Amino acid sequence: MDPMSGPHVIRGSVSLPEAELMWRFSRSSGPGGQHVNTSDSQVELRFDLARTEALPDVWKQRALDRLASRLVDGVVTVRSSEHRSQWRNRETAAVRLAALLAEATAPPPKPRRPTRIPRGINERRLREKKARSDTKRGRSGRDWG
Numbered sequence: 581m582d583p584m585s586g587p588h589v590i591r592g593s594v595s596l597p598e599a600e601l602m603w604r605f606s607r608s609s610g611p612g613g614q615h616v617n618t619s620d621s622q623v624e625l626r627f628d629l630a631r632t633e634a635l636p637d638v639w640k641q642r643a644l645d646r647l648a649s650r651l652v653d654g655v656v657t658v659r660s661s662e663h664r665s666q667w668r669n670r671e672t673a674a675v676r677l678a679a680l681l682a683e684a685t686a687p688p689p690k691p692r693r694p695t696r697i698p699r700g701i702n703e704r705r706l707r708e709k710k711a712r713s714d715t716k717r718g719r720s721g722r723d724w725g
Contacts, residue, residue: 588678590635590685596678597634602626605666622661623669625677630654639685646684656680 587595605620629635629643629651650656658680660673 588674590678590681594635594639596627596674596681597632600627600632600634601674601677602628603670619666621664621666621669622659623666623673625658625660625670625673626655627658627677627681628655629681635681635685642686643681643684647680 587598589595602625604624604626606622606624607620629640629647631654632640635643644651644654647656656677658673658677660669660676663669663672
């Protein structure tokens with residue numbers, strides 16, 4: 581097989597191990613002339629997330645939890661068929677898988693610290709609300725007195 585353009589880094593020094601990637605090729609659907617009927621340009625890339633040793637345990641557990649809906653027996657699958665070239669589809673699928681794993685293994689966001697609204701701002705808001713209410717009340721033709 582063709583050598584890939586380099587290791588696809590997930591984050592930091594962790595990258596996708598080429599030995600654990602399972603490739604499958606098939607014919608793409610859609611228009612393309614005579615060539616499309618003979619070339620297997622669609623790429624399906626599978627990565628066994630449940631059994632990999634390439635990810636730290638914390639990242640692996642985080643990814644398994646976040647990608648649970650996409651996994652089939654612990655395997656995540658990415659397809660690519662937007663290019664006519666199998667090589668470019670391979671590159672696209674590998675980059676897509678690396679991005680998916682990078683997002684799934686990212687640490688959770690810091691919890692939001694609730695902040696109080698300053699009293700002056702709240703009082704000004706209520707004053708403006710009262711003034712607007714008086715303005716609208718003054719528009720009616722009724723005599724309220």
